[in-house]
Amino acid sequence: MSERPQRGLTRADLDALPNYVPGRSVPGAIKLASNEVPYGPLPGVVEAVADAAANVHRYPDMGVGVLRDKFAERLGVPAERVVTGCGSVALAEHLVRATCLPGDELLYSWRSFEAYPIIAATTAATSVRVPNTAEHGHDLAAMAAAITDRTRLILVCNPNNPTGTSVRKAELDEFLDAVPDDVLVVLDEAYKEFVTDPNVPDGVEVYGDRPNIAVLRTLSKAWGLAGLRIGYLVAHPEVAAAVRKVVTPFSTSMAAQAAALAALDAEEEMRRRCDLVIAERDRVEIALAKLLPGVPASQANFVWLPLGERSVAFAQACEAEGVIVRPFAGDGVRVTIGTAEENDALLRAADKYFA
Numbered sequence: 474m475s476e477r478p479q480r481g482l483t484r485a486d487l488d489a490l491p492n493y494v495p496g497r498s499v500p501g502a503i504k505l506a507s508n509e510v511p512y513g514p515l516p517g518v519v520e521a522v523a524d525a526a527a528n529v530h531r532y533p534d535m536g537v538g539v540l541r542d543k544f545a546e547r548l549g550v551p552a553e554r555v556v557t558g559c560g561s562v563a564l565a566e567h568l569v570r571a572t573c574l575p576g577d578e579l580l581y582s583w584r585s586f587e588a589y590p591i592i593a594a595t596t597a598a599t600s601v602r603v604p605n606t607a608e609h610g611h612d613l614a615a616m617a618a619a620i621t622d623r624t625r626l627i628l629v630c631n632p633n634n635p636t637g638t639s640v641r642k643a644e645l646d647e648f649l650d651a652v653p654d655d656v657l658v659v660l661d662e663a664y665k666e667f668v669t670d671p672n673v674p675d676g677v678e679v680y681g682d683r684p685n686i687a688v689l690r691t692l693s694k695a696w697g698l699a700g701l702r703i704g705y706l707v708a709h710p711e712v713a714a715a716v717r718k719v720v721t722p723f724s725t726s727m728a729a730q731a732a733a734l735a736a737l738d739a740e741e742e743m744r745r746r747c748d749l750v751i752a753e754r755d756r757v758e759i760a761l762a763k764l765l766p767g768v769p770a771s772q773a774n775f776v777w778l779p780l781g782e783r784s785v786a787f788a789q790a791c792e793a794e795g796v797i798v799r800p801f802a803g804d805g806v807r808v809t810i811g812t813a814e815e816n817d818a819l820l821r822a823a824d825k826y827f828a
Contacts, residue, residue, distance in 0.1 A: 490594045492588060496799050496809075502792065503818055506799040508634070508664075508775050510697050512746050512812075514732075518697070521735035525728045533727035540730050543737055544705050548677050553624040553710045556717055559724045561663050561691040561704030564716070565628070566592045567707070568687060571715040572626045572657050573598040578620055581628040582611040584635065584804055586661065589628055599623070609769045609777060609805075610638035613648040620656065627652065630661040631676070632668065635799070635807035637771030641672040642679065649680065657712065660688045663774035666747050667754070668693035673772060677707050684709040694774060695747050696736045701729040750774050754810045760820050761808075764827040778806040787826055794822035 496506025537557040545552040558564040565588070569579060575597035581589045583602035592750035593600040597665070604618045611629060620627075627647075632639045640648075653656055660676035674680070687708035693699040703725065706716065736743070756777050762768040767779050779788050781803065789798035796819050799807040808819060 487594065488589065490591060491587075493591055497797050499792065499797050501795070503796045503811065503815045505811050505815060505819055506797045506807075507699070508694060508773070508807075508809045509699050510695060510750060510774065511744060511815065512749075513697070515697050515739040515742055517735035517739055518732045521731040522701075522728045525731035529727060531727070532723055533725060533730060535723050537725050537730055540703075540725075540733050541705075543734060544707075547737070548707060550677065550681060550707055551710070554707055555705055556708070556713050556720065557705045557725050558720055559704070559729075560693055561661065561689040561706070562586075562592075563702070563721075563724065564704050564706045565589075565659065565661065566596070567716045567719050568657070568659055568712075568718045569593065569596045569598055569626060569713070570781075574625075576623065577625040578621060578623040578625050579628070580616060580624050581617065582630070582633065584801060585611075585628070585630045586634045587801075598625070601740055605633075605636065605638075608638065609633075609636040609779060611640050613640065613644055617648055617651040618650065620733050624653075624656050627656060627658045628661060629658060631673065632664045632772040632775065634663065635775070635801060635805070636769055636777040637773045637775055637807075638777075639668065639670060639673045639772040641670070642674040643672075645674060649683070649686070650665045652685070654685055655686060657685050660686065662688055663691045665690060666695055666743070667751060667774045668772045669751060670772055674746040681707065684711070685804075687712055692733055692736060696733075696743055696793050697746075698729070698732055698736055701726070701732050703729050742783050747774075750810050753813060753816050757808070757810060757816050757820065761823060764823055774800045775807050775809045778808065780805050790826040791819065791822045794818065794825065796822050 541555045542552050545555045569592050577598050578601050579593040579598040583681045590600050603619050606612045680686040689706050692703040784800040784806050785802050786804050788798050791798050
């Protein structure tokens with residue numbers, strides 16, 4: 474009998490995979506690191522969660538039927554096209570599991586959402602990263618050129634996290650026309666509610682009739698449910714059905730479903746809060762652009778500072794002033810838009826650093 478080769482207990486290829494790095498929280502400091510909206514839960518959410526807590530000894534609705542139907546009604550699509558999950562990031566992972574086998578290629582811009590390479594690796598797909606343009610946005614022409622026979626899924630983060638840049642309709646139309654019909658394109662629209670540029674398309678409205686398009690959305694940002702993890706996708710019925718098969722059973726909790734339903738009933742207040750964030754975003758962006766050339770226009774609830782090798786030093790300087798931002802070593806710093814007072818503290822720290 475031949476000697477059994479020695480192997481580790483876990484996959485060796487994961488040793489080189491970086492851990493997901495969340496925005497840091499420091500007691501007493503202002504947190505502008507996780508793209509959270511700073512105004513607390515929407516009206517009715519806390520009460521809905523408290524009511525749901527009385528039944529936590531029961532399993533939640535695994536099909537998330539009431540919430541799914543509400544999303545479908547708001548979007549004007551059949552419920553069979555909607556899938557809910559534990560945040561849009563979980564749904565992105567489910568999409569990759571539903572489309573990619575080991576060795577298949579997952580294509581995305583870089584730098585983009587840092588969970589993308591982790592999702593690719595954990596499903597044994599091959600990451601294909603296409604560098605951002607000099608303006609920190611997606612290079613869609615280069616992404617189209619990078620498509621091969623092994624490409625199964627393409628992620629387009631619009632607006633892009635962490636740079637805040639957006640892809641406009643004309644260039645996205647051209648790109649999608651170049652993508653083969655058997656390649657799924659996922660439009661990750663986690664920050665859609667903060668978009669003010671009329672040329673940035675609504676993925677569901679504009680591309681919803683294309684079978685190879687899926688759109689990701691979340692209630693973590695504008696809707697203020699980051700702590701409860703609710704996301705949803707809209708896709709062709711065949712794609713949606715495949716995703717449902719790989720969703721972790723009961724992963725959308727009873728409290729999360731109740732909170733989501735209550736939040737959706739407070740859409741007017743959500744919109745009012747988003748307008749506050751957008752106004753502050755524009756103010757902060759203008760102020761920072763005076764200190765640092767090349768700050769890209771943001772369509773999200775954060776601003777990107779292309780600081781390169783100075784990124785960590787800037788974050789440390791901000792922390793010394795009681796403000797926590799999110800550095801991406803060697804690339805830049807993402808600054809979440811907070812309240813006016815929080816943003817003033819950030820601008821004071823930036824003035825001091827650049828002076």
